[in-house]
Amino acid sequence: MNEATQHPNTPNSPSTASMEPGSYGYCSWHHAYSAGVRVINVVEQASGPGRVDFACLPCREQHHLVPFADRP
Ligand SMILES: [Zn+2]
Numbered sequence: 178m179n180e181a182t183q184h185p186n187t188p189n190s191p192s193t194a195s196m197e198p199g200s201y202g203y204c205s206w207h208h209a210y211s212a213g214v215r216v217i218n219v220v221e222q223a224s225g226p227g228r229v230d231f232a233c234l235p236c237r238e239q240h241h242l243v244p245f246a247d248r249p
Contacts, residue, residue: 199234206236215244 199213211233218230232242 202231204233204236205230206232206240206242215246217242217245219245 199215201212202210202214204211204214205217214231214233215237216229217232217237218228220228220230222228232240236242237244
């Protein structure tokens with residue numbers, strides 16, 4: 178299987194150069210996969226892999242969430 182088949186859930190697409198609108202991922206707020214999710218919280222744990230919370234745009238507006246990368 179050497180076909181260059183594009184998977185719909187391939188994380189990185191080079192066409193989105195600057196101001197990336199977000200990526201496809203799991204929204205921790207409405208508990209479903211959605212497009213345009215952004216990282217909201219990065220929880221580092223001493224033991225274990227830690228946790229990253231993503232939220233989609235509607236949930237960010239509804240809950241007034243600020244993306245992790247947009248904070249001062
Ligand atoms: Zn959501």
